[in-house]
Amino acid sequence: MKQKKIIVCDAIHEKGFAILRAEKDIEVIDAVRLPKDELLKIIGESDVAITRSSTDVDEKFLNAATNLKAIVRAGVGVDNVDQDGCSRRGIIAMNVPTANTIAAVELTMAHLLGCARSFTNANNHLKIDRVWNREKWYGVELCAKRLGVIGFGNIGSRVAIRAKAFGMEVVAYDPYISASKVTDLGMTYTENFNDILSCDFITIHTPKNKETINIISHDEIAKMKDGVRLINCARGGLYNEDALVEGIKSGKIAFAGIDVFSKEPATNHPLLDLEHICVTPHLGANTLESQEKIAIQAAENAISAARGISYPNALNLPIKAEDIPAFVEPYLELVQKMGFLAAQLNRSAIKSIKLELEGEIGGYAKSLLTFGIVGSLKEANENKINYVNAEFVAKEKNIESKFEVAASSSGYKNKVTLVLTTEKDVVSISGTVFGEDEQRIVGINGFKFDFKPKGKMIIFKNNDVPGVIAHIATILAKEGINIADFRLGRGAHQFAMAVILVDTDIDKKIIAELTKLESCVWVEYAVL
Ligand SMILES: NC(=O)C1=CN([C@@H]2O[C@H](COP(=O)(O)OP(=O)(O)OC[C@H]3O[C@@H](n4cnc5c(N)ncnc54)[C@H](O)[C@@H]3O)[C@@H](O)[C@H]2O)C=CC1
Numbered sequence: 001m002k003q004k005k006i007i008v009c010d011a012i013h014e015k016g017f018a019i020l021r022a023e024k025d026i027e028v029i030d031a032v033r034l035p036k037d038e039l040l041k042i043i044g045e046s047d048v049a050i051t052r053s054s055t056d057v058d059e060k061f062l063n064a065a066t067n068l069k070a071i072v073r074a075g076v077g078v079d080n081v082d083q084d085g086c087s088r089r090g091i092i093a094m095n096v097p098t099a100n101t102i103a104a105v106e107l108t109m110a111h112l113l114g115c116a117r118s119f120t121n122a123n124n125h126l127k128i129d130r131v132w133n134r135e136k137w138y139g140v141e142l143c144a145k146r147l148g149v150i151g152f153g154n155i156g157s158r159v160a161i162r163a164k165a166f167g168m169e170v171v172a173y174d175p176y177i178s179a180s181k182v183t184d185l186g187m188t189y190t191e192n193f194n195d196i197l198s199c200d201f202i203t204i205h206t207p208k209n210k211e212t213i214n215i216i217s218h219d220e221i222a223k224m225k226d227g228v229r230l231i232n233c234a235r236g237g238l239y240n241e242d243a244l245v246e247g248i249k250s251g252k253i254a255f256a257g258i259d260v261f262s263k264e265p266a267t268n269h270p271l272l273d274l275e276h277i278c279v280t281p282h283l284g285a286n287t288l289e290s291q292e293k294i295a296i297q298a299a300e301n302a303i304s305a306a307r308g309i310s311y312p313n314a315l316n317l318p319i320k321a322e323d324i325p326a327f328v329e330p331y332l333e334l335v336q337k338m339g340f341l342a343a344q345l346n347r348s349a350i351k352s353i354k355l356e357l358e359g360e361i362g363g364y365a366k367s368l369l370t371f372g373i374v375g376s377l378k379e380a381n382e383n384k385i386n387y388v389n390a391e392f393v394a395k396e397k398n399i400e401s402k403f404e405v406a407a408s409s410s411g412y413k414n415k416v417t418l419v420l421t422t423e424k425d426v427v428s429i430s431g432t433v434f435g436e437d438e439q440r441i442v443g444i445n446g447f448k449f450d451f452k453p454k455g456k457m458i459i460f461k462n463n464d465v466p467g468v469i470a471h472i473a474t475i476l477a478k479e480g481i482n483i484a485d486f487r488l489g490r491g492a493h494q495f496a497m498a499v500i501l502v503d504t505d506i507d508k509k510i511i512a513e514l515t516k517l518e519s520c521v522w523v524e525y526a527v528l
């Protein structure tokens with residue numbers, strides 16, 4: 001198999017590198033310390049790129065990235081990723097949206113406290129200037145003050161909860177959420193931005209886009225209370241930086257806590273010359289816990305994307321994200337994996353891909369079918385297939401793709417079955433999602449199972465006679481293969497099927513040996 005190349009453009013936790021390096025079909029290119037112009041010289045050979053905020057995925061980057069199939073932004077903000085440019089080139093843009101939430105929340109709390117007590121200045125005064133001055137550093141209390149929160153998403157809402165625990169009164173402005181998300185927490189929801197401007201402290205947690213750039217500028221600062229304190233741990237430029245400098249200089253703004261700048265690295269910014277400000281060099285996501293989580297997720301998602309198995313948290317799908325409710329999202333990923341699994345179990349020219357849907361999920365059949373086609377065609381089409389061209393490629397290859405929706409009859413709230421018909425055989429895989437996003441394969445060719453669609457697996461169909469498991473286990477043990485999980489599905493007739501999850505890659509030789517077992521009807525090796 002041709003190796004897929006994953007380039008890591010910005011620093012990620014070593015665990016991410018370890019995950020990438022452990023995969024035989026993946027070649028890792030470490031471009032963390034490469035100057036950006038050098039990066040552009042080598043990006044052309046990569047299939048997937050992992051980036052953070054230090055790498056702009058702009059026109060220059062994309063023009064050089066001639067082979068790129070996907071980009072994984074190892075964090076939340078994608079304001080430096082040209083998503084339209086990615087879409088035009090068929091590149092899937094993904095992010096890792098929640099792994100750094102707590103890190104960003106806690107840095108915001110640190111800045112909130114810093115704005116109230118100026119301890120960074122006091123620290124410098126004592127440590128650097130060796131001045132013991134207790135009178136200069138009177139602060140204010142958070143308790144009983146009003147905190148205006150702009151953007152009440154993952155980070156903003158959690159900052160609000162923590163601020164409330166400090167006795168603050170929280171006012172939230174976010175036109176894209178229902179008011180109850182705020183009021184249920186005993187906080188005030190407002191549609192009037194002036195309510196935010198009248199607060200004692202203001203913090204912002206929105207994405208950076210056309211609507212939010214300069215959301216606070218000269219006019220807004222003029223309307224604020226004298227002595228207001230402002231925090232920005234989201235993106236530079238949400239607060240107009242000239243207005244911020246002017247406001248701090250004039251004393252209108254008593255103190256600011258700033259983690260992010262319009263242009264980074266910002267080592268020569270006018271904000272750095274001011275006294276009443278605490279600045280950090282974009283540290284929001286930089287905790288050990290957060291970076292470890294992000295690197296693991298980014299690496300796993302990049303591997304999935306490089307193999308074309310799935311594109312978790314894809315941002316630029318042809319399917320409009322706002323039309324897809326949260327409960328459908330894991331099904332999209334699941335159906336793609338089911339297609340990929342079916343194609344590995346039924347390796348031959350595909351004639352048709354059919355989805356059978358039970359439950360409310362049936363309302364999203366067309367989107368699910370797109371994902372099912374991508375998964376099913378991936379094996380044969382390398383990575384040339386994606387959500388944008390899936391239906392087109394299927395038609396071109398004369399593959400029939402269709403769906404059927406039926407009322408739920410299997411006891412599952414929602415169930416999806418993908419039936420892959422090839423020149424050789426018909427394979428059907430059923431799946432469902434438990435809870436919010438626990439994906440499960442619950443059936444293969446009518447045999448009932450319950451396993452996660454992840455990892456390396458041997459699927460073994462056999463005559464249901466005694467001793468089969470022992471024979472399989474003996475062959476695997478002889479080859480030093482560790483069994484991570486063993487799931488057995490029994491059919492109505494004389495057959496049974498086993499799904500054996502293993503820790504290491506399985507050689508063709510082992511599959512050939514298993515085929516020779518008397519009880520074996522067929523055996524395949526698949527990787528998800
Ligand atoms: N300093 C750092 O290292 C970090 C910075 N961030 C930044 O924080 C931002 C927020 O992150 P999350 O809370 O995870 O995102 P999120 O998507 O969960 O929340 C964003 C919220 O902003 C709201 N919003 C969008 N436009 C708005 C507008 N015009 N006015 C008011 N509200 C608006 C949305 O409705 C949403 O509720 C990210 O976009 C990223 O730029 C995130 C992580 C770390």
Ligand SMILES: O=C(O)C(=O)COP(=O)(O)O
Nearest residue numbers: 052053054075076077285
């Ligand atoms: O996740 C985000 O949006 C962040 O701002 C964190 O950026 P970073 O990965 O630290 O460059």
